[in-house]
Amino acid sequence: MKDQSLYEYLLMLGDNSMILGHRLSELCGHGPSLETDIALTNISLDLFGQVRSYFQYAAELKGDEATEDSIAFLRFDRDYRNSIIVEQPNTDFAHVIVRQFLFDSYHVPLLEQLMHSEDETIAAIAAKSIKEAKYHLRFSSEWMKRLGDGTEESHQRTQAALNHLYPYLHELYHESPIEKEMKEQGIGADLSVVKDHSLATINEVIAEATLSIPESEPRMVRGKQGIHSEHMGFILSDLQFMQRAYPNMQW
Amino acid sequence: MENESIMKALWTVTDPEIPVLSIMDMGVVRQVDMENDLVVVSITPTYSGCPAMDTIGDDIKKALKEEGYQSRVKLVLAPAWTTDWITERGRKKLAEYGIAPPMEEAADKAALIDGERLVKCTHCGSTNTRMISQFGSTACKALFQCNECDEPFDYFKCLK
Numbered sequence: 001m002k003d004q005s006l007y008e009y010l011l012m013l014g015d016n017s018m019i020l021g022h023r024l025s026e027l028c029g030h031g032p033s034l035e036t037d038i039a040l041t042n043i044s045l046d047l048f049g050q051v052r053s054y055f056q057y058a059a060e061l062k063g064d065e066a067t068e069d070s071i072a073f074l075r076f077d078r079d080y081r082n083s084i085i086v087e088q089p090n091t092d093f094a095h096v097i098v099r100q101f102l103f104d105s106y107h108v109p110l111l112e113q114l115m116h117s118e119d120e121t122i123a124a125i126a127a128k129s130i131k132e133a134k135y136h137l138r139f140s141s142e143w144m145k146r147l148g149d150g151t152e153e154s155h156q157r158t159q160a161a162l163n164h165l166y167p168y169l170h171e172l173y174h175e176s177p178i179e180k181e182m183k184e185q186g187i188g189a190d191l192s193v194v195k196d197h198s199l200a201t202i203n204e205v206i207a208e209a210t211l212s213i214p215e216s217e218p219r220m221v222r223g224k225q226g227i228h229s230e231h232m233g234f235i236l237s238d239l240q241f242m243q244r245a246y247p248n249m250q251w
Numbered sequence: 252m253e254n255e256s257i258m259k260a261l262w263t264v265t266d267p268e269i270p271v272l273s274i275m276d277m278g279v280v281r282q283v284d285m286e287n288d289l290v291v292v293s294i295t296p297t298y299s300g301c302p303a304m305d306t307i308g309d310d311i312k313k314a315l316k317e318e319g320y321q322s323r324v325k326l327v328l329a330p331a332w333t334t335d336w337i338t339e340r341g342r343k344k345l346a347e348y349g350i351a352p353p354m355e356e357a358a359d360k361a362a363l364i365d366g367e368r369l370v371k372c373t374h375c376g377s378t379n380t381r382m383i384s385q386f387g388s389t390a391c392k393a394l395f396q397c398n399e400c401d402e403p404f405d406y407f408k409c410l411k
Binding site: 131 | 300301302331383387
């Protein structure tokens with residue numbers, strides 16, 4: 001394929017949104033309150049909408065009768081390019097919110113850069129998505145403060161979630177060879193700039209939420225290279241079941 | 252004359268979630284072109300994941316077919332849709348239907364973040380209202396309740 005690197009970059013962008021969107025969709029009907037249930041599934045829907053745009057474009061590049069669905073549902077686990085943080089389970093509401101907040105803090109400055117991508121389609125998707133991502137960040141930041149600066153239990157649980165998830169954050173900032181190539185071509189984002197903005201947001205919100213940044217070392221994980229956590233197999237069996245059991249089925 | 256019947260057909264297509272509102276009043280239709288005998292309608296999604304877009308696409312093709320046209324619907328992402336593209340008539344229809352139309356950006360933020368009482372109740376007209384949920388029954392709305400008449404209502408969020 002002529003645009004192999006661009007194709008893989010699109011998978012990286014799309015897979016993060018898809019796997020996180022899938023995790024959020026698991027909460028449909030199980031949210032801790034009606035309002036948060038609706039909010040989290042709305043965010044999931046936004047993310048899946050973005051995924052469709054990325055994968056429709058990826059399918060065009062791939063040709064060979066590829067469709068957004070074949071890209072979403074019919075790859076093997078090693079071919080998914082998402083970071084490990086979005087695979088982490090919905091352990092409790094604190095984990096759901098911390099995972100969302102850390103991702104949103106990265107997603108907004110990432111899209112800010114992609115809006116100026118040399119690739120017109122990526123720029124258009126980013127300009128559309130950023131409006132949604134900003135709203136997500138607003139929602140997750142408020143909940144960080146409410147939980148962190150809430151009751152003793154909510155504070156403890158949120159700090160525990162932060163301790164668990166924070167080491168995975170760094171993979172999002174860690175530039176893979178594909179991301180480097182895309183950055184140099186003016187298509188992809190400069191992750192060092194994304195990191196600065198993301199950490200500034202995190203420090204500000206964490207301070208206001210009376211939480212503390214864990215001192216743990218970043219985990220060296222390689223989701224972007226297709227090496228996933230033990231959660232991924234379970235996610236994919238759920239995500240892919242319909243297409244595997246009933247090939248080419250449509251709603 | 253030909254254009255007139257195309258536009259007339261497009262005006263009959265409504266948002267499936269808000270059946271009183273034509274897609275023309277929503278500002279979703281960006282361009283109409285002719286490719287030989289094929290009508291090409293470019294539409295832009297309100298929100299990326301809005302499930303109404305597929306239905307709207309099908310409805311456009313159906314409405315044009317009834318007027319004797321074959322058509323194709325093209326999804327365009329740029330420039331991104333904004334609530335500023337909802338027409339004055341569309342805003343009025345939203346309010347009549349029970350959805351408070353989007354306010355301008357600063358007021359929208361004040362109501363959604365700072366809890367200021369600005370959104371007008373679609374039942375009794377009072378602005379003594381409060382936000383119940385930042386997210387509503389669809390991606391484009393937030394849920395409000397009126398402190399005067401106690402009725403809940405939807406608010407169409409400002410998107411810029």
